[in-house]
Amino acid sequence: MSYWEILGIEPDSDPKKIKTAYAKLLKKTRPEDDPEGFTALHSAYKSALATAKRRSAAGQAHPVIEEHRPKSPIQKTDLPEASPDSPKPVVEVLASPESVEEQHGNENTATPGAKAAEPEQQATTPVVDVLHAPQVPNGEVQAASPVAREQEVFQQPGYQQSLGKDLSLIQAYVEELISSPRRCNKVDQWRYIETVPSMVDLYFRAQVSDWMFGVVSAANLQALQKGDLHIRQPVLSYLDEFFQWENNWQQYERGYGEQRSSAIFKFTTSNQQNNPNLKLNYFARIMAFGVDIILGGACLYVAASVPFLSFLNFAGVMYFLVAIPVLEASSIQASLGKAMFQLAVVDRNGLRLRWYHSFIRSYVSYGCIAGVKLVVWINMYTSYKYQMLLQDLITRSSVVERE
Helix, strand or coil: CCHHHHHCCCCCCCHHHHHHHHHHHHHHCCCCCCHHHHHHHHHHHHHHHHHHHHHHHHCCCCCCCCCCCCCCCCCHHHCCCCCCCCCCCHHHHHHCHHHHHHHHHHHHHHCCCCCCCCHHHCCCCCHHHHHCCCECCCCCECCCCHHHHHHHHHCCHHHHHHHHHHHHHHHHHHHHHHCCCCHHHCHHHHHHHHHCHHHHCHHHHHHHHHHHHHHHHHHHHHHHCCCCCCCCHHHHHHHHHHHCHHHHHHHHHHHHCHHHHHHHHCCCCCCCCCCCCCCCCHHHHHHHHHHHHHHHHHHHHHHHHCHHHCHHHHHHHHHHHHHHHHHHHCCCCCCHHHHHCCEEEEECCCCCCCHHHHHHHHHHHHHHHHCHHHHHHHHHHHHHHHCCCHHHHHHCEEEEECC
16 A cells, blocks of 8 residues: 555645645544554655655656565566567667677686686676666665655755744644633643644654643642642643653653652542542641631621621621632632641642632531531541541542641
8 A cells, every 4th residue: 555545645745735634644543542553654644745845846746656566577578569670678688698698708708717607606686677676756766665765754954944843833832822721721722732743753742742741840830839730630631641741750750850740640640639638637627617616606796796786797607608718719728717727628639629619618518517416427437438527528628737
């Protein structure tokens, strides 16, 4: 099968059509899923691109060079009929008995007494094979292996410039993507890197992988200092699968350090419990809740005792319904009572809660408090089984000691 058939395009296609066809097939043929198919596709792409560029440089269409196939010997019936006066074909002249006798006669005349050359000592490459060797349009013998054809493409003057251009485009796109917190956490926005033709070059792919790891790890490490994660688990898992980062985790840890590596590898697995500081902290949580009750209850008590301070009733209610969820979703990550006892509220990955997550957690906790007579027995079981209270188990969050 020729490389045009592999790409599914016509032999006279220009480089633009070749790249378009290759980009479409690349989505179906990935190196980690089908290494042999990817190698064949990559070789076909490079060979077709080289042929198109040579054709463009010559300014005329050249015959398509198929893969080398052994040709059958020339039959006499295949040769055109010649007139008696026309010169004999080269093959017949070289093989005619007269030419052989004449050649031996010349040798005997030139070197009397010298022995005729043995058949083993004659040239090992027949003239017919040389005449039938596949020729490229410019007269050079076609490379026999796909690797040689790829090396020919890699050595072309414009190839390295193409790699540099694609690398600049990827860097500009990713930097713009990371600057948008909403876009950078959508996996579809990152699939652009799959469509870059130069990504099939293994050296180029490794270069992009190292640069991408450095940019993503730096952004996440900076966000983790505030208890959050800039690029979250779905995108991290996609990038890890595409570039196979975990297979080279030791190399990245040596190159970027343990903290930056952990800012990626710690969050690549979905629903993984990454918080090493998980404890029940039952006593500290009870004391923290008591402090919050005193603060909110004090507002209600003062409002009931002093008529003109009745607005404090609203303040007391708002502290439980709004202030606590907002504080736990902020960089403080705790209500006033929890902050006093060095506690912090985190999600399953040890990160700061989102706003909606924090409100859900607070209201579920208030519901558990309202049904304390039943919930206390459930908490005894969940504390023993999971080291978590019922509201933590339902809302997939926990209260941990502040680092």
